[in-house]
Amino acid sequence: MSIDASTATAAELDAADPLAEFRNYFELPEGVYFVGNSLGALPRAARDFVTTEFDRWSTLGVEGHMTGDLAWVSYHDLVTDQLARIVGGHADEVVAMNGLTVNLHLLMVSFYRPTAERHKILIEGHAFPSDHFAVESQIRQRGFDPEQSLVLIEPREGEDALRTEDILATIAEHGDELALVMLPGVQYYTGQVLPMAEIAAAGHAVGAMVGLDLAHAVGNVELELHEWGVDFAAWCSYKYLNSGPGGVAGAFVHRRHVNDQTLPKFLGWWGTNPSTRFEMATEFDAIPTVESWQLTNAPVLSMAALRASLDIIDRAGGVATMRAKSELQIAYFDRRLAETMTGRIRNLTPQLMTERGCQFALQVIGGGGKDVFDQLIEAHMHCDWREPDVIRVAPVPLYNSFADIDNFVETLDRIMS
Numbered sequence: 001m002s003i004d005a006s007t008a009t010a011a012e013l014d015a016a017d018p019l020a021e022f023r024n025y026f027e028l029p030e031g032v033y034f035v036g037n038s039l040g041a042l043p044r045a046a047r048d049f050v051t052t053e054f055d056r057w058s059t060l061g062v063e064g065h066m067t068g069d070l071a072w073v074s075y076h077d078l079v080t081d082q083l084a085r086i087v088g089g090h091a092d093e094v095v096a097m098n099g100l101t102v103n104l105h106l107l108m109v110s111f112y113r114p115t116a117e118r119h120k121i122l123i124e125g126h127a128f129p130s131d132h133f134a135v136e137s138q139i140r141q142r143g144f145d146p147e148q149s150l151v152l153i154e155p156r157e158g159e160d161a162l163r164t165e166d167i168l169a170t171i172a173e174h175g176d177e178l179a180l181v182m183l184p185g186v187q188y189y190t191g192q193v194l195p196m197a198e199i200a201a202a203g204h205a206v207g208a209m210v211g212l213d214l215a216h217a218v219g220n221v222e223l224e225l226h227e228w229g230v231d232f233a234a235w236c237s238y239k240y241l242n243s244g245p246g247g248v249a250g251a252f253v254h255r256r257h258v259n260d261q262t263l264p265k266f267l268g269w270w271g272t273n274p275s276t277r278f279e280m281a282t283e284f285d286a287i288p289t290v291e292s293w294q295l296t297n298a299p300v301l302s303m304a305a306l307r308a309s310l311d312i313i314d315r316a317g318g319v320a321t322m323r324a325k326s327e328l329q330i331a332y333f334d335r336r337l338a339e340t341m342t343g344r345i346r347n348l349t350p351q352l353m354t355e356r357g358c359q360f361a362l363q364v365i366g367g368g369g370k371d372v373f374d375q376l377i378e379a380h381m382h383c384d385w386r387e388p389d390v391i392r393v394a395p396v397p398l399y400n401s402f403a404d405i406d407n408f409v410e411t412l413d414r415i416m417s
């Protein structure tokens with residue numbers, strides 16, 4: 001796309017958008033749906049994918065587990081390659097399983113191995129509460145005290161985003177006391193993209209493990225987990241991967257660890273060799289991939305819906321194509337806010353394109369943000385409110401148009417005038 005978001009109109013940008021037709025693959029609520037960062041839109045085809053499984057259940061009953069290409073025992077394999085492309089991993093490193101917080105716990109069982117000398121976990125001070133709770137409880141579970149073992153990194157006074165130099169300095173400062181660095185790929189509140197490759201390198205340089213929460217990164221920005229050498233990662237799929245409420249989560253374990261049978265691990269029958277699993281022996285024969293972290297048979301109906309979305313992402317050309325459009329949308333949204341809302345709205349999201357995903361974190365200057373938010377919702381401008389004072393807004397390249405951005409900014413302007 002050579003069209004320039006700093007001068008073109010929304011109509012021109014939509015006309016030149018190679019993904020414009022993809023909006024038709026989704027069912028969207030009335031108005032402008034800018035909340036795919038919280039719950040992605042429904043892919044039309046998800047109805048068919050789920051209905052297929054209802055039909056198989058109806059006609060095959062329990063035999064659906066073992067029958068055909070869609071056999072439920074291996075249904076999770078149907079999404080592995082697509083998820084691996086999205087996160088920049090290999091098929092043996094990626095699996096769809098459980099929920100995000102569950103996966104964080106399971107992966108910390110393996111990758112947080114505190115000793116008297118090395119027992120600290122570094123997270124953000126403003127981590128998503130579930131991540132904070134998971135980490136705190138892991139520290140206690142191992143007999144350590146969050147007072148001593150939990151290191152929180154915050155933006156500087158008066159700043160909203162974390163500085164790379166501060167992250168790297170904090171990692172270095174705690175050095176050989178640091179067991180695990182666990183940070184988000186994209187921060188859920190500000191929308192900041194963290195320097196994931198640099199974090200992985202810095203964590204490894206001091207001998208720590210490095211894990212990422214990719215809830216807001218997956219399907220939003222390009223990821224290269226294998227190349228970056230990240231030890232593990234987890235994500236949910238109901239945000240930018242459009243799998244629907246409570247959709248199955250994902251996990252990544254780097255190839256260097258997947259077949260390491262010395263790692264502590266919580267076990268379940270879904271992690272053992274599928275060719276002998278149903279012999280019901282009690283000797284665990286680990287699958288030599290990340291699949292050995294699976295505990296339990298996976299939610300087929302949820303994975304069916306996810307498949308519909310992953311097919312759309314493939315047809316779109318993958319995250320790289322989506323991101324190219326997203327960058328134009330970000331630039332256009334920046335421009336429209338600058339033209340219309342200067343002095344009234346402030347965006348906390350970093351301005352540098354490499355440091356932001358599709359989400360904007362808008363603050364009403366002078367307060368009253370909650371009231372503005374309530375009126376946006378009334379006008380069918382779907383966005384969300386995050387305490388204490390941010391309206392999160394996410395134009396999603398798969399189904400949002402440039403006209404949506406105009407519509408949103410014009411409505412915001414009207415509400416605040």
Ligand SMILES: *Cc1c(COP(=O)(O)O)cnc(C)c1O
Pocket residue numbers: 099100101102128130131184188213215216236
């Ligand atoms: C959305 C989100 C969660 C949600 O966790 P679930 O286990 O899926 O309920 C957790 N952490 C982060 C950073 C999130 O953005």
